[in-house]
Amino acid sequence: MALKDKKPKLLEVEDLYTYFMTESGVVEALDGVSFDVNYGEPVGIVGESGCGKSVTAQSILQILPRNGKIMDGKIRFQGHDLVGLTDLQMNKIRGRKIALIMQDPLSALNPVISIDEQMTEVIKLHQDVDDNEALEIAIQSLDAVSIPEAESRIFSYPHEFSGGMRQRILVARALALQPELLVADEPTTALDVTIQAQVLEIIKDLQKKQDLGLMLITHNLGVIAEMTQRVHVFYGGRVVETATTEDLFSTPQHPYTRALLSSIPSFSAEKGRLEVIPGFVPQLINPPKGCRFHPRCPWATEICKTKPSMVDLGNGHATACHHYDKLEEY
Amino acid sequence: MTTEEQHNREPILSVQNIKKYYPVKQHAILFSRIVNFVKAVDGVSFDIYKGETVGLVGESGCGKSTLARCLVKLEKLNAGEIRIEETDIVTITKRSEELAFRKEIQMIFQDPYSSLNPRKLVLDIIREPLDIHMKRMPFEERNQRVYEILNLVGLEHYHALRYPHEFSGGQRQRIGIARALILNPKIVVCDEPVSALDVSVQAQILNLLQELQEEFDLTFLFIAHDLSVIKHISDKVLVMYLGVIVEFGPTSEIFKNPSHPYTVSLLSAIPIPNPAIEKERIILEGDVPSPVDIPPGCRFSPRCYKADDDLCVTIEPQLVELKPGIFCACHYPEKDKQVIKY
Numbered sequence: 068m069a070l071k072d073k074k075p076k077l078l079e080v081e082d083l084y085t086y087f088m089t090e091s092g093v094v095e096a097l098d099g100v101s102f103d104v105n106y107g108e109p110v111g112i113v114g115e116s117g118c119g120k121s122v123t124a125q126s127i128l129q130i131l132p133r134n135g136k137i138m139d140g141k142i143r144f145q146g147h148d149l150v151g152l153t154d155l156q157m158n159k160i161r162g163r164k165i166a167l168i169m170q171d172p173l174s175a176l177n178p179v180i181s182i183d184e185q186m187t188e189v190i191k192l193h194q195d196v197d198d199n200e201a202l203e204i205a206i207q208s209l210d211a212v213s214i215p216e217a218e219s220r221i222f223s224y225p226h227e228f229s230g231g232m233r234q235r236i237l238v239a240r241a242l243a244l245q246p247e248l249l250v251a252d253e254p255t256t257a258l259d260v261t262i263q264a265q266v267l268e269i270i271k272d273l274q275k276k277q278d279l280g281l282m283l284i285t286h287n288l289g290v291i292a293e294m295t296q297r298v299h300v301f302y303g304g305r306v307v308e309t310a311t312t313e314d315l316f317s318t319p320q321h322p323y324t325r326a327l328l329s330s331i332p333s334f335s336a337e338k339g340r341l342e343v344i345p346g347f348v349p350q351l352i353n354p355p356k357g358c359r360f361h362p363r364c365p366w367a368t369e370i371c372k373t374k375p376s377m378v379d380l381g382n383g384h385a386t387a388c389h390h391y392d393k394l395e396e397y
Numbered sequence: 398m399t400t401e402e403q404h405n406r407e408p409i410l411s412v413q414n415i416k417k418y419y420p421v422k423q424h425a426i427l428f429s430r431i432v433n434f435v436k437a438v439d440g441v442s443f444d445i446y447k448g449e450t451v452g453l454v455g456e457s458g459c460g461k462s463t464l465a466r467c468l469v470k471l472e473k474l475n476a477g478e479i480r481i482e483e484t485d486i487v488t489i490t491k492r493s494e495e496l497a498f499r500k501e502i503q504m505i506f507q508d509p510y511s512s513l514n515p516r517k518l519v520l521d522i523i524r525e526p527l528d529i530h531m532k533r534m535p536f537e538e539r540n541q542r543v544y545e546i547l548n549l550v551g552l553e554h555y556h557a558l559r560y561p562h563e564f565s566g567g568q569r570q571r572i573g574i575a576r577a578l579i580l581n582p583k584i585v586v587c588d589e590p591v592s593a594l595d596v597s598v599q600a601q602i603l604n605l606l607q608e609l610q611e612e613f614d615l616t617f618l619f620i621a622h623d624l625s626v627i628k629h630i631s632d633k634v635l636v637m638y639l640g641v642i643v644e645f646g647p648t649s650e651i652f653k654n655p656s657h658p659y660t661v662s663l664l665s666a667i668p669i670p671n672p673a674i675e676k677e678r679i680i681l682e683g684d685v686p687s688p689v690d691i692p693p694g695c696r697f698s699p700r701c702y703k704a705d706d707d708l709c710v711t712i713e714p715q716l717v718e719l720k721p722g723i724f725c726a727c728h729y730p731e732k733d734k735q736v737i738k739y
């Protein structure tokens with residue numbers, strides 16, 4: 068095991084603390100987040116609204132809003148810590164090595180600039196190519212996401228494309244430079260089911276072809292099940308469970324993951340009542356002490372008022388719960 | 398319920414060939430003229446029986462919300478009939494009859510954020526339908542009804558004296574439900590009531606709707622784009638494409654053996670939250686066509702994996718009963734197609 072771990076992972080986030088300073092107090096958005104992504108691996112990040120998924124993406128790329136700050140922790144990319152790099156140094160990594168597709172995709176393209184300019188600009192920034200070569204690369208990547216007649220349509224403006232096509236253009240732009248890691252923050256949430264399926268299929272296909280590490284952020288457990296091999300479950304600014312996608316769905320080992328899975332309508336189950344997680348998603352200004360899920364957890368006892376550490380259960384499965392070994396009895 | 402039993406009963410809601418077209422106007426300096434029509438609902442018929450939950454699915458822009466608004470008369474129809482227990486509500490003109498009908502059918506809206514008046518207290522928002530319909534009921538009694546209904550939807554009495562912005566998304570949806578139920582309607586049209594909510598809150602609202610349905614014997618028309626929600630909550634499902642119904646029947650049958658190629662494609666597109674379930678992949682090419690230029694023949698033919706270039710592009714297929722209780726509008730319906738393998 069120790070030998071195998073020698074090669075650095077594609078991405079290793081270790082004990083990351085990101086806070087926001089606001090008028091009403093400090094928002095402890097990330098409170099010691101640790102997780103990793105292997106080379107060429109599609110990994111899912113899942114959790115309810117406000118649990119820190121987007122802030123994690125923003126921290127990795129260091130595009131936090133002004134009032135946000137990484138307080139502590141490491142973000143190792145191919146073995147090198149990104150925390151503390153200057154903007155100039157980060158510019159060499161952003162787009163080139165780590166590409167991002169943002170949560171609000173439809174506003175990510177500038178409506179008054181034609182697609183060819185929006186794409187070649189990024190390519191020229193990172194590669195030593197002339198205008199023609201950049202255009203060639205751009206057309207090829209539009210081809211790869213199945214934009215018909217890419218050679219001519221590349222000169223169009225965003226409004227001339229449908230929502231699904233614009234999202235595919237963003238995928239093309241993100242992948243044109245053949246990055247090693249694609250961070251996709253809810254890339255299909257704004258899209259229709261059939262268009263979502265088109266875009267996911269393309270991301271999956273390119274991920275395999277380019278051997279891309281994928282960090283797919285979503286609250287849709289269906290998307291997680293279809294797209295990823297491993298999952299990190301977030302709750303209240305922490306990772307509470309990590310497992311292979313298969314294990315996570317078949318044998319979840321954190322009370323929150325269990326509650327989350329049983330609160331979604333399942334396809335096989337008969338009509339009946341869904342299980343409900345009592346209480347509310349925690350406030351991150353004055354978060355609950357200890358395990359952040361304990362006020363809503365049926366297993367909670369005194370000890371849950373202290374912070375649980377991640378327990379390794381084997382086969383890459385880990386959970387942050389004091390009572391992980393008693394969950395079966397419940 | 399068996400089909401036979403159903404044939405012996407009268408539907409609580411019967412919709413016959415309804416159409417809703419929106420004019421597309423071209424603006425000139427002094428006047429504007431109608432150049433075309435958005436055929437949002439283009440000839441829809443179906444029956445719903447008492448106590449049923451009928452799901453309505455389809456891609457964005459296919460006309461689901463327009464259909465819902467037609468049913469509660471928020472839109473004026475271009476053609477067609479809507480009957481609630483025998484009464485044709487489209488032709489009603491008398492004010493008293495109009496009010497009586499409005500009591501029977503109510504709507505819950507998609508967006509729990511914008512559908513509530515931000516300047517009114519929750520008490521006034523929920524009481525408003527009573528103020529309109531039950532003017533003779535003493536004011537105190539009306540308020541009393543609001544407090545009763547707050548209880549039913551899982552809110553506290555003190556919530557009545559707050560404003561909508563002080564509530565979370567799930568709580569606001571509860572307010573919308575309370576408002577829709579205060580007149581004891583028979584039919585409730587729910588337009589994506591859980592789409593804007595987080596999964597755990599979504600589960601609470603779905604459970605609440607089911608409890609209320611059992612308690613008051615409500616009939617639901619339930620719109621959602623999340624097919625696992627539809628599978629969970631509905632007894633029957635209506636599949637809509639570009640303004641028309643392409644398939645209608647019992648939910649379990651349709652999810653097991655979809656007949657219309659569009660239903661097949663739709664089922665194959667949804668991400669299923671269970672890696673153990675296998676699914677056939679049919680990726681639909683292209684986008685939903687515009688409801689202004691509806692393709693000739695079968696409207697789904699340009700995206701259909703089965704379409705030929707003869708029948709399908711010339712003759713519009715009608716909704717016919719393929720098997721008892723299962724209706725489909727396709728020249729070449731699937732027979733034993735299984736998309737989702739449990």
Ligand SMILES: Nc1ncnc2c1ncn2[C@@H]1O[C@H](COP(=O)(O)OP(=O)(O)OP(=O)(O)O)[C@@H](O)[C@H]1O
Binds near residue numbers: 087088118119123135
């Ligand atoms: N600029 C900001 N100022 C203050 N707090 C912020 C800021 N951005 C995010 N937060 C807080 O950080 C926490 C995590 O937010 P984040 O956007 O990462 O959630 P998320 O998991 O992406 O949720 P969603 O699924 O809704 O996108 C939330 O409590 C949020 O309110």
Ligand SMILES: Nc1ncnc2c1ncn2[C@@H]1O[C@H](COP(=O)(O)OP(=O)(O)OP(=O)(O)O)[C@@H](O)[C@H]1O
Binds near residue numbers: 420455456457461622
């Ligand atoms: N008031 C209106 N004026 C003109 N066109 C309209 C109007 N309302 C809706 N439409 C058009 O009618 C069609 C159907 O819209 P509708 O809102 O019913 O779709 P939907 O199925 O509810 O979609 P979604 O899933 O996005 O809510 C769309 O093309 C829409 O642009």
Ligand SMILES: [Mg+2]
Binds near residue numbers: 121170
């Ligand atoms: Mg987010």
Ligand SMILES: [Mg+2]
Binds near residue numbers: 461462463
């Ligand atoms: Mg709608």
